[in-house]
Amino acid sequence: MRYIFENGNSNKDLQKRTNYTLWMNSILRRSKEIGKVELPICSMILDERGRCIGRGVNKRNINKDPLGHAEIMALRQASLIKNDWRFNECTIITNLEPCTMCSSALIQARMGKVIFGAYDKKRGGLGGSIDLSKHESAHHRMEIIGGILEDECSQILKIWFKKMRTRK
Numbered sequence: 001m002r003y004i005f006e007n008g009n010s011n012k013d014l015q016k017r018t019n020y021t022l023w024m025n026s027i028l029r030r031s032k033e034i035g036k037v038e039l040p041i042c043s044m045i046l047d048e049r050g051r052c053i054g055r056g057v058n059k060r061n062i063n064k065d066p067l068g069h070a071e072i073m074a075l076r077q078a079s080l081i082k083n084d085w086r087f088n089e090c091t092i093i094t095n096l097e098p099c100t101m102c103s104s105a106l107i108q109a110r111m112g113k114v115i116f117g118a119y120d121k122k123r124g125g126l127g128g129s130i131d132l133s134k135h136e137s138a139h140h141r142m143e144i145i146g147g148i149l150e151d152e153c154s155q156i157l158k159i160w161f162k163k164m165r166t167r168k
């Protein structure tokens, strides 16, 4: 299931797509850095004016925290800055499709828009494996755009998993 821009020809959509690509490139750079110690995943939350109000990287190993996914880290930081738990006018950008835990957290946070790179067919919670945003338990509807710089995003993860396998 894909949610990529159906009217990709209009200038406004093109502009949006360029912005998402720029943010995604920045996320990929951060992911590569964190990839030395953790699964290379990074998330950013933008407010209604496009300013970054939260950033998170995967910190499961560093913090010994099963909830230490990049999206949760970014949500915690952005909640502090916003002093609010509601994110209706915000956008989260992340290189891998959020897992079911993070997808649920984004629904709880009433996130306005979710943009991600690679689909996760095994654990993705927004269409890759299961689509929690469309489940009847979801009380909030989010705009979801997957597949931004999809190849680059999957590549980073593939390389990381390959490295981990050869390390063992």
Ligand SMILES: [Zn+2]
Pocket: 069, 070, 071, 098, 099, 100, 101, 102, 103
């Ligand atoms: Zn997650």
